[in-house]
Amino acid sequence: MSRDEQGKGGGASRARTYVPAVDIYQTEEGRVLVADLPGVSREGLAVQVEPHLLVISGRVSVPEVEGEEHLSEFQPGDFYRVFTLSDEADLEGIVASISAGVLEVRVPRRRPAPGRRIEVKVE
Amino acid sequence: MALLPWRGRVPEERARGGLQEMQDRINRMFDDFFHGFSSLVPWADERLEWLPLVDLSETEDAVHVTVELPGVQAKEVDISLTEDLLTIRGEKKSEKEEKKRDYHRVERSYGLFTRTVRLPAVVDADKVEATFKDGVLTINMPKREEAKTRKVKVEVK
Numbered sequence: 001m002s003r004d005e006q007g008k009g010g011g012a013s014r015a016r017t018y019v020p021a022v023d024i025y026q027t028e029e030g031r032v033l034v035a036d037l038p039g040v041s042r043e044g045l046a047v048q049v050e051p052h053l054l055v056i057s058g059r060v061s062v063p064e065v066e067g068e069e070h071l072s073e074f075q076p077g078d079f080y081r082v083f084t085l086s087d088e089a090d091l092e093g094i095v096a097s098i099s100a101g102v103l104e105v106r107v108p109r110r111r112p113a114p115g116r117r118i119e120v121k122v123e
Numbered sequence: 124m125a126l127l128p129w130r131g132r133v134p135e136e137r138a139r140g141g142l143q144e145m146q147d148r149i150n151r152m153f154d155d156f157f158h159g160f161s162s163l164v165p166w167a168d169e170r171l172e173w174l175p176l177v178d179l180s181e182t183e184d185a186v187h188v189t190v191e192l193p194g195v196q197a198k199e200v201d202i203s204l205t206e207d208l209l210t211i212r213g214e215k216k217s218e219k220e221e222k223k224r225d226y227h228r229v230e231r232s233y234g235l236f237t238r239t240v241r242l243p244a245v246v247d248a249d250k251v252e253a254t255f256k257d258g259v260l261t262i263n264m265p266k267r268e269e270a271k272t273r274k275v276k277v278e279v280k
Contacts, residue, residue: 021230036231038193038258067182070243074176074191101193101258 016077020058030089030109037079038101047096047105054083054094056103173215173232181243183271186264188240193258194231200260204248209262212237244270 023034033054037045040058048055058079085091085107093108178189190211192200200213217233246264253262 021232022228023226023231024228026225026227031227034231036193036258038191041257065178065180065187067180067187068243069178069180071177071179071240074178076178100195101191 016075017080018077019081020056020079022081029106030093031107033083033103033105033107035079035081035103035105036101037098037103039076040079040098040101040103042098045096045098045103047094047103049085049091049094051091052085052087054085054105054107056081056083056105058103173234173236175211175236175238177211177238177240179240179242185266186242186244186246188242188262188264190238190260190262191258192236192255192260195258197255200255202251202253202262204246204251204264207242207245208239209242209264210237210239211260211262246270 020035020037022036025032025034035056037056037058039060044059044061046055046057046059048057056079060076060078088109090108090110094105096103096105098104176191178187180187188209188211192213192215195213195215199216200211203210203212212235214235215233242264244266247267250265251262252264253260255261
């Protein structure tokens with residue numbers, strides 16, 4: 001987990017972990033999760049899926065700040081957030097993509113298995 | 124009068140507990156209200172929908188500004204420089220206006236934004252470089268020669 005890791009060279013002192021802002025909306029196929037992860041590229045992104053959990057973590061490479069800081073409204077830092085997935089989530093079908101610092105995760109809903117006729121064996 | 128929107132970032136150690144979160148939000152609202160010496164708060168423009176976060180630092184030779192603009196297209200950003208005021212404005216559009224979406228949660232900010240920052244030194248407008256990567260805009264502004272700090276020996280008579 002990014003929180004526990006020691007820094008990346010000299011930038012360690014600036015790295016913090018944030019909870020990213022996320023939008024979630026429903027579509028016919030399931031749910032879509034959109035997260036703002038500024039500064040996170042594909043290499044720094046990890047999306048993990050477990051039976052009922054979706055874990056999003058983004059690593060940000062923090063450039064050393066030279067000189068004097070006048071304004072520092074956002075300390076660059078890593079992102080981490082966990083979501084619970086319902087039983088309806090089709091874990092195999094989860095798709096994630098990131099572009100311009102925005103992550104999109106599509107979680108399709110599991111389709112109900114079609115009814116099957118079960119053969120009854122008679123002893 | 125538009126209240127400054129919550130920036131949508133919460134340091135993790137304080138992200139537990141609804142009441143604590145509310146306290147943090149109220150604290151931040153007050154911080155936003157009273158803060159901003161080097162940044163002009165655009166009270167006048169009521170159309171503003173969100174304010175991106177800005178870092179400003181200065182070295183001997185240049186002034187650096189970074190702005191967090193996740194999800195904003197480079198072509199939607201307008202950067203202008205007047206004397207020592209840098210203005211970044213644009214619009215963050217919500218992606219793909221599909222059929223009406225059924226939102227469960229909306230935390231991200233959208234819409235028009237403007238930030239105006241007063242630079243600590245006069246910069247050379249011709250040498251300004253701006254790059255946009257992973258939703259972070261970096262503006263590098265070399266200082267004008269006369270603005271670079273030079274040590275001058277002052278004779279005391």
